[in-house]
Amino acid sequence: MKLWLFFTLVLLWLEVQNGVCQQVKHKKEAGENRIRPGRKRAKVRYPKVKEKEAGSKGQSILTQVLDKGRFLRLGESLSLNPGKTLELRCKGTKIGWAYPSYLDTFNDNRLSITQHERYSQLILTSPSAADTGEYSCWVLLCDGVECEKDGDTTSATYIYFTDKDELFVPSAIHFEIIYLRPDKPATIPCRVTNPKIKVSLHREVPAEEIAVDGTQISYNPTKGFIIQNPRPEHKGAYYCKANSTTKTTPQISTKYQLLYVEVPSGPPFATIEASSNTVRGGDIFNVTCTVLGEPEMNVSFSWRYPGLGQRPVSIHDSWRLINRGVGHTTRISQSVMIVDDVETIDYGKYICTTKNKNGETLVATSVKSRA
Numbered sequence: 197m198k199l200w201l202f203f204t205l206v207l208l209w210l211e212v213q214n215g216v217c218q219q220v221k222h223k224k225e226a227g228e229n230r231i232r233p234g235r236k237r238a239k240v241r242y243p244k245v246k247e248k249e250a251g252s253k254g255q256s257i258l259t260q261v262l263d264k265g266r267f268l269r270l271g272e273s274l275s276l277n278p279g280k281t282l283e284l285r286c287k288g289t290k291i292g293w294a295y296p297s298y299l300d301t302f303n304d305n306r307l308s309i310t311q312h313e314r315y316s317q318l319i320l321t322s323p324s325a326a327d328t329g330e331y332s333c334w335v336l337l338c339d340g341v342e343c344e345k346d347g348d349t350t351s352a353t354y355i356y357f358t359d360k361d362e363l364f365v366p367s368a369i370h371f372e373i374i375y376l377r378p379d380k381p382a383t384i385p386c387r388v389t390n391p392k393i394k395v396s397l398h399r400e401v402p403a404e405e406i407a408v409d410g411t412q413i414s415y416n417p418t419k420g421f422i423i424q425n426p427r428p429e430h431k432g433a434y435y436c437k438a439n440s441t442t443k444t445t446p447q448i449s450t451k452y453q454l455l456y457v458e459v460p461s462g463p464p465f466a467t468i469e470a471s472s473n474t475v476r477g478g479d480i481f482n483v484t485c486t487v488l489g490e491p492e493m494n495v496s497f498s499w500r501y502p503g504l505g506q507r508p509v510s511i512h513d514s515w516r517l518i519n520r521g522v523g524h525t526t527r528i529s530q531s532v533m534i535v536d537d538v539e540t541i542d543y544g545k546y547i548c549t550t551k552n553k554n555g556e557t558l559v560a561t562s563v564k565s566r567a
Contacts, residue, residue, distance in 0.1 A: 257287040258333050258351035270353040273418075275390065278327075278357040282320040286333035291316035292345060294352075296329035298368070325362035325389045330354045330418070354418050358390040363438040363447040365389055375491050375525070376426035376456045385420040386436035386449040393438050397421050400433040400451075431456045431525075455517075455525040457490055463555030464495055464529075468548050474566040479538045483561065485548035487529040491517055496551045497531035502544035510534040540565075 260268045261283040276282065286293070291311065295318070299307050306321045320327060332352035336343040365387040376382045388395060395415060397406040408415055414422050423430055436449035464487040471481045487495045497513055515529040529550075535542055547560040 256351040257335070257349060258331075258353060259285050259287075261285060270351070272352075273354045273356065273391065275356045275358055276323070278324045278359050279322060282318075282323050282355070284318040284331060284333075286316045286318075286351070287314065288316065288335045288349070289314065290336040290338055290343065292334050292336050292343075293318055294330070294332045295320075296327060298326070323357050324366075325357050325359035326366045328355065328357050328365045328387065328389050356389055356391060360440065360442055362389055363393055363440055364436070364449045367450050369450060371451050371453065373491070374452050374454045376423070376430055376454055377461075378426060382423045382426045382430075382454070383420050384423070384434060384436070384452050384454075386452075387420055388417050388438060391417045393417070393440070395421075395439075396437050398435055398437055400435065406434075426456065428456045430454055455491060457525055461490060461493075461554060464489060464550040464552050464557045466548065466550040466557045466559045468546070468559040468561045470546065470561050470563055473562060474564050475538050475542075476566045477538055477540070480534070480536045481538065481563065482532055482534045483546045483548070483563075485531045485533075485550065485559065487550050487557075489527050489529065489552065491525055491527045493527065493552050493554075495529040497529075498549045498551075499531070499533055500547040500549075501533070501535075501542075502546075503535075503539075503541045507535070507539070507541060510536070 256269050256271070258270050260270055260274070262268055267285070270284075293309055293316070295307070298304075299320075306323075308319050310317045310319075316333065318331070318333075330352055331354075332350060334351070335346040335349040337346050338344075372385075374382055374384055384397065386395065386397075395417075397408060397413070397415075398404065399406060406413060406421075408421070412424055414424070416422060421436070431454050434452045434454060438447045438449070440447065466485060466487045468483065468485050470483045472479075475481050483501075485497055485499075489495060495515070497511075499511065501509070503509070511531060511533050513529075513531045515527055518526055518528050531548065533546070543563060543565050545560055545562050547558060550557050550559070
């Protein structure tokens with residue numbers, strides 16, 4: 197009886213000890229994880245964002261190289277002192293450039309452009325007030341030898357070379373003709389070398405200062421005075437006047453002759469007429485081809501006639517400006533063919549083809565034998 201009781205107590209003690217150990221072990225495991233996974237601090241990894249590729253929309257690819265290898269990303273405009281070499285860079289493996297056109301017209305050796313592996317470099321030595329203007333660059337997309345401009349990559353900056361003695365951007369033309377058209381704005385291009393210069397517009401006859409209201413007539417230092425809706429009463433001789441902040445004497449610009457244009461844009465408006473449509477052998481006659489068009493629109497003439505390649509003829513081309521109606525200016529272009537000592541081969545159709553940048557027009561007339 198006592199032995200049975202002893203074994204029962206031993207088994208009970210072992211069960212109790214086993215339960216206590218499991219409880220301690222459970223508490224220890226819980227203590228090792230007092231910081232819950234949800235509250236554990238961890239490094240936040242942000243996704244890498246690639247930089248915009250050179251030339252992407254909204255980012256300028258045009259920079260100015262400063263002293264000591266520093267670079268300035270250019271905005272809409274920049275004012276610099278003349279004389280110091282200008283160096284611009286444009287990112288890209290194939291770059292196109294634009295700059296004041298006269299630098300090309302006069303083949304100016306002060307300008308050089310070099311394409312490097314990752315950028316193109318433009319250098320202009322000894323810049324002056326005349327070099328004031330827009331400088332721009334763009335990426336060229338090439339397929340073999342053919343390249344085209346990527347319009348989304350163009351970066352442009354208007355650079356003023358401020359010169360206290362040259363308030364207006366110098367021009368090789370001392371008297372410029374401006375054509376006024378009713379269907380588009382006209383610009384009187386008296387640009388300045390400093391955007392802070394005050395400029396006024398003046399008519400010579402009658403002598404008066406023209407009111408600039410900012411709507412019908414406005415001023416932009418990078419372009420000049422802009423007439424939004426030209427009318428015949430705007431024609432005449434004009435000049436601009438600039439007032440310096442350091443000098444009392446104002447400076448006068450180039451003079452401008454404003455002419456009102458009657459003929460609208462389009463292919464040549466051509467007519468043809470023979471001095472006589474019936475001639476005898478041995479006579480002399482001429483055929484005149486006439487085009488009325490815009491004052492600055494160049495016109496080319498070509499002829500087909502019965503004796504082409506077999507008979508000598510004389511052809512004279514000319515043009516002049518004429519006034520038509522009240523205050524309207526038109527360019528008259530003519531080509532005159534003279535046929536001397538008529539022969540049988542000269543009878544037939546005379547065809548004149550006229551061409552301008554907007555298209556071409558063909559006109560014809562016939563010359564017959566007089567019985």
